[in-house]
Amino acid sequence: MTNPKIFISYSWTTDDHEDWVLDLAKRLLEDGVDVTLDKWDLKEGHDKYAFMEQMVSSDEIDRVLIICDSGYKIKADNRSGGVGDETQIITPELYTDIKQGKFIPIVSERDSSGNDFVPAYIKNRIYIDLSNIDTFEDNYEQLxxxxxxxxxxxxxxxxxxxSYLSEQEINHYKTQNVLKQMRSALDKNPNRLRVMSIKFQEAFIEELASLHFETVKPHELDDKIVDSIEKSKPLKTDFIEYLQILIEADVINSDTLKDFFEKSFPYTKTLKTGTTYETQFDHVKFLIHELILYSFLFLNKYKYYNVMADLLNAEYDLEVNNYGHEIDLSIFRFYLKSLDYRMQKLDLRTVCLHADLLVERAGKYKKELIDIDILLHYFIRSRTSLYGWFPVTYHHKEFESRISLIKNLKSEKHVDLTKSLFNKNSVEDLKDFFMNFGDMEKHTNSYKKIPHPREYINPDEIATKS
Structure with a gap:
């Protein structure tokens, strides 16, 4: 580092002010700054005006510190005395100071109202304030x-x-347009919402199809899947707003959501002939799984337990090889092989990338998302299910964090409202279900098991409060 060379321009306002400037100059010298000051550089017989002109315009001077006190401002604004002469020299230099950094105002004094004394000709420059003893050291360091x-x-x-900026973003203009119309109808004509709900689903499915991509090399497929999952965020956000509008209008029902899930399912596999991989549509599977979670999250949040129960009990009309079994909600709990492959390829030290992405995208809904994932495991386990619902996010649940829906089962009234979620008709059946729930599974990469429902409530306490 080289030592910067500076010139200090100031007014001989008072003896105290001159001493303040001299102390500042000495301290700067001690801190490696080569200071030019009239008190030690301007000698008898020198041309005072030529000295000032040389200091201001010389290429050898890196910076000019302009010490702004009351005396300096008066003389500079009135163009009087030595300060007035310096002002006339400095002013044209300011306009040619291309780097905007050679001339630095230093505030050394303020008036009784706290106003600075920076003269008009340099008012627009950012100054350094050394007028306050409380902030002096910090601002001196800045200087x-x-x-x-x-x-x-x-x-x-x-x-x-x-790299993702060079990729074309998913176009969700149509869903956005329908949502605007739905928001308008919510206030002016709520009866139109049922029809507009169908329009939203049609627009969503059309945009969902745009997530499909051509076959890529097998070792690059996981990159494409993760990139496509990232691109699907706008669709997830639009779907959440769609749910919130239907709930706000109190027109949400199981048939509407069931139809949507059934319409979405075919996009988890190829829609045309051609060579594809089993995992090529994992990004669509991820999104649909995510939308199921958010559907139940909001239904639970606003206590639409009857709609939840209907969706849990529904048989879904899907073209899959199910060997004669009914197809229930658990068909949408997809296993994403491409994300497991990515974990191995990149040697990611995590339990489950699928879960990590869900939780990362959840934002403020993180706890509710994890809770509903675990609740779906309980709900579906209470029914005969071909597939089962493995709550992939369970290992993200915080220790001792409760699940409100289960904790509130102590209330008899709450049991009456929610027992159908567990496929039970009586309090005794519900208690027996919790008591005999059985062993819990765990993820292959985790030592931690899925939380047992008895961790959240003692079965004997169910329906004990009115």
């Missing part, structure tokens, strides 16, 4: 860093343009 060109906050190195 020192400026003079030595060692900023406290360094600009990070310029990185590469993210």
């Amino acid at each position: 020192l860093r400026t003079l030595h060109k060692v900023p406290k906050h360094k600009k990070p190195a310029l990185g590469k343009v993210p």
Whole structure:
């Protein structure tokens, strides 16, 4: 590092002010700044005007500190005395100061109202305030860093343009347009919402189809899947708004959601002939699984337990090889082989990438999402299910965090409202279900098992409060 060379311009306002300037100059010298000051550089016989002109315009002077007190402002604004002469020299230099950094105002004094004394000709320059003893040291360090060109906050190195920016974003204009119409209808004509709900589903399915991509090399497929999952965020956000509008209008029902899930399912596999991989549509499977979770999350949040029960009990009309079994909600709990492959390929030290992505995208809904994932495991386990619902996010649940729906089963009234979710008709059946729930599974990569429902409530306490 080289020592910066500076010139200090100031007014001989008072003896105290001159001493303040001299102390500042001495301290700067001690801190490696080569200071030019009239008191030790302007000698008898020198041309005072030529000295000032040389200091201001010389390329050898890196910075000019302009000490702004009441005396300096008066003389500079009135163009009087030596300060007035310096002002006339500095002013044209300011306009040619391309780097905007050679001339630095230093505030050394303020008036009784706290106003600074920066003269008009340099009013627009950012100053350093050394007028307050409480902030002097911090601001002196700022001055020192400026003079030595060692900023406290360094600009990070310029990185590469993210690759995903070059990819075309998913176009969700149609769903956005329908949502705007639904918001308008919510206030002006709620009766139109049922028809507009169908329009939203049609627009969503059309945009869902745009997530399909051509076959890529097998070792690059997981990259494409993760990228497509990222691109699906706008669709997830639109679907959440769709749910909220239907709930706000109190027109949400199981038939509407069941139809939507059935319409979405075919997009988890190829819609045309051609060579595809089993995992090529994992991003669509991820999104549909996510939308199921958010559907139940909001239904639970706003206590639409009857709609939840209907969806849990429904038989879904899907073209799958189910060997004669009824197809229940658990068909939408997809296993995403591509994400497991990615974990191995990148040697990711995590339990489940699928879960990590769900939780990362959940934001403020994180706890509710994990809770509903676990609840779906309980609900579906209470029914005869071909597939089962493995709550992939369970290992993200915080220790001792309760699930409100189960905790509230102590209330007899709450049991009456929610027992159908567990496929039970009586309090005794519900108690027996919790008592004999059986062993819990765990993820292959985790030592932690799915939380047992008895961790949240003692079966003997169910329906014990009115």
